Amino acid sequence: MKWFKKGASEKPSTLEEMIKDLKQSIDFVAYENKASDQPYRLIYFASLVDSEQLHRDILPVIKECKSKSLEDLKGILPIENIEISSELSVIQERLLEGYLAIQLSRGQKVLLVNISLRKSRDLSAPEIEFSVMGPKEGLVEDLHTNMNLIRRRIPHPRLRMKEITVGTISKTKVVVAFIEGVASEQNINTVMQRLEDLDFDIISDSSFIGQMLEDNSLSVFPQMIDTERTDRITGHMNFGAFAILTEGSSNALIGPINFGQLLVSFEDYYLGWNIASFFRVVRMIAILASIIATPLYVAVLTYHYELFPSKLLATLISSRSDIPFSPVIEVFFLEVTIDLLREAGARMPTKVGQTLGIVGGIVIGTAAVEASLTSNILLILVALSALASFTTPVYRMTNTIRFLRYPLIVFAQFLGLIGVALFGLFILTHMIRLTSFGNPYLAPLYPPRVKDWYDSFFRLPYVMQKNRFQFFRGKQTKRFEDKKKRQKHHLDFDEQ
Amino acid sequence: MKYCSLIVLCILLTGCVAEEIIDEVPILFIVGYDNGKEGKIKGTISLQTFDPNQEVETRSFEAEAYTSKGLRNQLSGLPKPISIGKMAVLLFSEDMAEEGIIDVLDSFLRDPAAGRLIYVGVVEGSAGELIKNEFQYLQGIGPFLQNLIKQSIEYGNMPQNNIHLFDYKYYGDGMDPVVPILKKEKTEVKITGLALFEDEKMVGKLNLDEMFMFALINKSFSAGLYELELPDGEYANLQKIKSKVKYKVKNGNTNPSVNISIKLNGNIVEYTGDKLSKETKQEIAKTLERKVKAHGDEMVKKFQELGIDPFSIGDHARSQTRNFDFKKWYDRYPDVPVTIDVKVNIGESGIID
Numbered sequence: 001m002k003w004f005k006k007g008a009s010e011k012p013s014t015l016e017e018m019i020k021d022l023k024q025s026i027d028f029v030a031y032e033n034k035a036s037d038q039p040y041r042l043i044y045f046a047s048l049v050d051s052e053q054l055h056r057d058i059l060p061v062i063k064e065c066k067s068k069s070l071e072d073l074k075g076i077l078p079i080e081n082i083e084i085s086s087e088l089s090v091i092q093e094r095l096l097e098g099y100l101a102i103q104l105s106r107g108q109k110v111l112l113v114n115i116s117l118r119k120s121r122d123l124s125a126p127e128i129e130f131s132v133m134g135p136k137e138g139l140v141e142d143l144h145t146n147m148n149l150i151r152r153r154i155p156h157p158r159l160r161m162k163e164i165t166v167g168t169i170s171k172t173k174v175v176v177a178f179i180e181g182v183a184s185e186q187n188i189n190t191v192m193q194r195l196e197d198l199d200f201d202i203i204s205d206s207s208f209i210g211q212m213l214e215d216n217s218l219s220v221f222p223q224m225i226d227t228e229r230t231d232r233i234t235g236h237m238n239f240g241a242f243a244i245l246t247e248g249s250s251n252a253l254i255g256p257i258n259f260g261q262l263l264v265s266f267e268d269y270y271l272g273w274n275i276a277s278f279f280r281v282v283r284m285i286a287i288l289a290s291i292i293a294t295p296l297y298v299a300v301l302t303y304h305y306e307l308f309p310s311k312l313l314a315t316l317i318s319s320r321s322d323i324p325f326s327p328v329i330e331v332f333f334l335e336v337t338i339d340l341l342r343e344a345g346a347r348m349p350t351k352v353g354q355t356l357g358i359v360g361g362i363v364i365g366t367a368a369v370e371a372s373l374t375s376n377i378l379l380i381l382v383a384l385s386a387l388a389s390f391t392t393p394v395y396r397m398t399n400t401i402r403f404l405r406y407p408l409i410v411f412a413q414f415l416g417l418i419g420v421a422l423f424g425l426f427i428l429t430h431m432i433r434l435t436s437f438g439n440p441y442l443a444p445l446y447p448p449r450v451k452d453w454y455d456s457f458f459r460l461p462y463v464m465q466k467n468r469f470q471f472f473r474g475k476q477t478k479r480f481e482d483k484k485k486r487q488k489h490h491l492d493f494d495e496q
Numbered sequence: 497m498k499y500c501s502l503i504v505l506c507i508l509l510t511g512c513v514a515e516e517i518i519d520e521v522p523i524l525f526i527v528g529y530d531n532g533k534e535g536k537i538k539g540t541i542s543l544q545t546f547d548p549n550q551e552v553e554t555r556s557f558e559a560e561a562y563t564s565k566g567l568r569n570q571l572s573g574l575p576k577p578i579s580i581g582k583m584a585v586l587l588f589s590e591d592m593a594e595e596g597i598i599d600v601l602d603s604f605l606r607d608p609a610a611g612r613l614i615y616v617g618v619v620e621g622s623a624g625e626l627i628k629n630e631f632q633y634l635q636g637i638g639p640f641l642q643n644l645i646k647q648s649i650e651y652g653n654m655p656q657n658n659i660h661l662f663d664y665k666y667y668g669d670g671m672d673p674v675v676p677i678l679k680k681e682k683t684e685v686k687i688t689g690l691a692l693f694e695d696e697k698m699v700g701k702l703n704l705d706e707m708f709m710f711a712l713i714n715k716s717f718s719a720g721l722y723e724l725e726l727p728d729g730e731y732a733n734l735q736k737i738k739s740k741v742k743y744k745v746k747n748g749n750t751n752p753s754v755n756i757s758i759k760l761n762g763n764i765v766e767y768t769g770d771k772l773s774k775e776t777k778q779e780i781a782k783t784l785e786r787k788v789k790a791h792g793d794e795m796v797k798k799f800q801e802l803g804i805d806p807f808s809i810g811d812h813a814r815s816q817t818r819n820f821d822f823k824k825w826y827d828r829y830p831d832v833p834v835t836i837d838v839k840v841n842i843g844e845s846g847i848i849d
Contacts, residue, residue, distance in 0.1 A: 305518040306581030306611065310639045313523065313582070318546040320519045327517065372548075426502075 041103040048098035050117040070111040081114030131267040138228040143247040153234040167203040178242035184473040206249035222396040223436040224255040232266040240472025256436040258443035260456045265393035277458035290388035295412040301327040303416030319375040328413040334382045525638020528587040528623030532560040539567040540624035544636045556628045564600045584642035587623040593698035614659040615645045616675045618691040626680040653708035670810020694804045709791035712739040733766035748817025754834040764845040781840040792836040800830045
């Protein structure tokens with residue numbers, strides 16, 4: 001960033017110099033009107049201001065205005081965001097935000113009017129985190145809209161939103177939203193401090209911030225949840241988490257989290273507790289199976305054929321009997337193929353992507369078996385584990401799962417089941433050590449927080465979710481009052 | 497540094513584990529041992545090869561050596577390494593069983609690659625001939641025999657046995673192992689009874705009928721079907737016979753006497769007579785009681801004469817006597833009075849009653 005700092009050091013010292021400097025861009029306008037009885041000058045970035053508003057609301061007022069001071073003009077203009085300044089840095093900053101500077105007399109003093117143009121796409125349903133039930137409302141790239149979406153869902157005076165600007169070039173506005181009292185002060189202080197310490201030039205997306213705020217940036221496990229669902233954001237804020245909204249990003253970051261929350265789809269809360277619990281268990285099994293299925297295949301076929309039941313041996317051996325590769329090559333070949341398909345599908349336009357899925361799934365799969373490059377049992381395993389990896393509700397977690405199996409396959413090839421166990425231990429130790437904003441990553445499990453288990457591997461009915469999670473250590477510990485206490489003040493029709 | 501050392505370990509440790517890729521190792525399910533020439537052991541194995549069309553082809557190989565592991569080197573028609581991880585059945589010819597088999601079993605018991613549920617069997621005639629015979633069993637002779645013995649234990653009338661029980665009863669005091677006897681016939685393999693061992697040597701056998709009685713008396717057991725001949729010439733078929741057995745040994749060290757009380761529960765599923773009345777049921781129960789007692793007495797006598805203890809009476813005596821003295825027990829065992837009490841209870845005789 002040296003070049004930038006060097007440029008910044010040659011600061012213009014007067015308004016005229018600044019205008020001359022900025023004039024080098026074609027979208028900068030410094031229009032001087034000397035013809036009217038009241039000469040004035042308009043300075044703005046044409047690409048940033050709403051020209052309609054300029055012509056409709058401002059130009060007529062200036063023309064009709066007989067007074068000669070900026071203060072009078074400030075009183076007449078039908079716009080709320082107006083200030084008068086003569087400070088060069090403020091003027092430049094405001095101009096870059098889409099303000100219009102009006103100069104009446106020669107001098108530094110200008111009237112700054114906010115007529116910035118806001119263009120954002122319409123609200124749309126979340127595309128990545130789809131759910132069958134529940135609200136279909138996703139964040140958009142506009143920070144203001146996003147804040148509005150959240151505030152509307154939590155119309156509570158204690159909902160705080162703190163703004164901070166990060167990025168030396170992009171000057172991205174970042175908002176940290178949380179519910180005071182529910183979120184722990186310590187967590188908020190941590191995240192605010194980390195945001196303040198951020199030093200980077202351009203923040204293109206919230207994921208930039210997500211990666212820079214993580215406790216352990218070497219870890220493959222996401223330590224914050226990226227989400228575009230407003231219900232998820234507000235739900236987590238109600239648990240005691242904070243959300244980080246970023247200008248220009250349709251994803252919010254939620255933190256602190258624990259590992260279990262990565263496996264929770266917010267739709268779980270819309271289904272019945274028993275059904276949701278069942279799906280959570282299914283998802284956990286799916287994730288485990290997805291990681292270890294193919295490494296186990298490698299380990300067992302290479303070292304521990306005894307583990308197969310005799311009846312399965314015949315099917316397995318005959319399916320592998322004319323394959324020229326060792327199991328590990330076979331597995332790598334298919335796994336890489338699946339990941340290629342996934343990667344190509346993600347880059348392709350939707351319609352091409354569908355064709356690609358068919359070509360990849362059916363043609364490559366069956367052709368590989370027919371050409372005896374892979375056994376059909378492995379094909380089933382790989383397809384199943386790919387399917388299982390996409391059951392995770394958080395996209396970054398899906399990638400983690402897809403990534404983790406490759407080192408595991410290598411370990412399985414080198415040391416067999418012992419290698420699988422070793423790698424499992426390695427991951428477990430890593431996860432135990434991992435923290436999210438200082439909070440233990442494997443929290444309700446280790447350190448054991450038995451009181452938090454009501455909504456972890458399974459979900460109990462809402463009546464039993466009386467207490468807030470201990471994990472977030474907020475001041476407020478109750479979610480609602482006890483039913484019995486409420487009944488004291490309650491008069492039923494029958495009792496009269 | 498941590499990662500570096502892990503990678504280095506991965507590379508360095510690879511030499512330590514031998515790969516056994518599933519379709520490249522010959523997988524054995526069965527071995528048959530016969531007496532070879534000049535005191536050698538003759539081993540016969542049957543190997544399955546699997547086609548892509550899921551067809552199984554079996555081939556047998558034989559070799560002679562002085563030790564069972566030495567056979568592996570002599571099997572020169574086989575790709576190495578020969579692995580015994582899926583070994584299911586060990587067969588010994590009667591001749592060899594009479595000379596002792598513990599040397600061979602020991603090598604299997606010591607091998608960590610060998611499973612724990614290997615069945616041991618004695619073959620009437622040559623074990624090698626039985627294995628070499630192409631019986632047209634779809635899954636091959638090894639898995640078939642494994643299934644045969646397993647099913648006879650689970651649903652049939654055979655007492656529990658496998659290589660570990662053999663080992664336990666071989667080393668344990670006051671007990672002796674038993675193993676099933678198999679016989680090759682023209683088109684199939686049959687279980688013909690139970691071989692009785694004195695330690696590692698086979699000394700006698702029981703036929704199928706006795707094997708059933710043995711299973712009932714030996715231990716609490718639930719058996720399959722039993723056909724009972726009644727004194728009036730009719731036949732009754734009993735199903736789901738469950739026995740509850742209690743051994744009581746009195747004065748184990750001084751003047752031992754043994755009582756075996758057996759409670760039997762069974763259902764009548766078939767009866768050749770006219771009607772299954774209450775009296776006939778009682779008749780059936782009484783007949784079975786008499787039969788079990790007679791067979792039991794006869795078997796105990798036989799065991800005492802042979803000086804073997806497949807019922808583990810000695811072990812029961814040890815568990816019920818303080819400071820039990822095995823030396824005295826062995827001397828007294830042939831003359832210990834053993835009484836058997838049998839009580840039969842007929843549970844159901846069908847849904848129409």
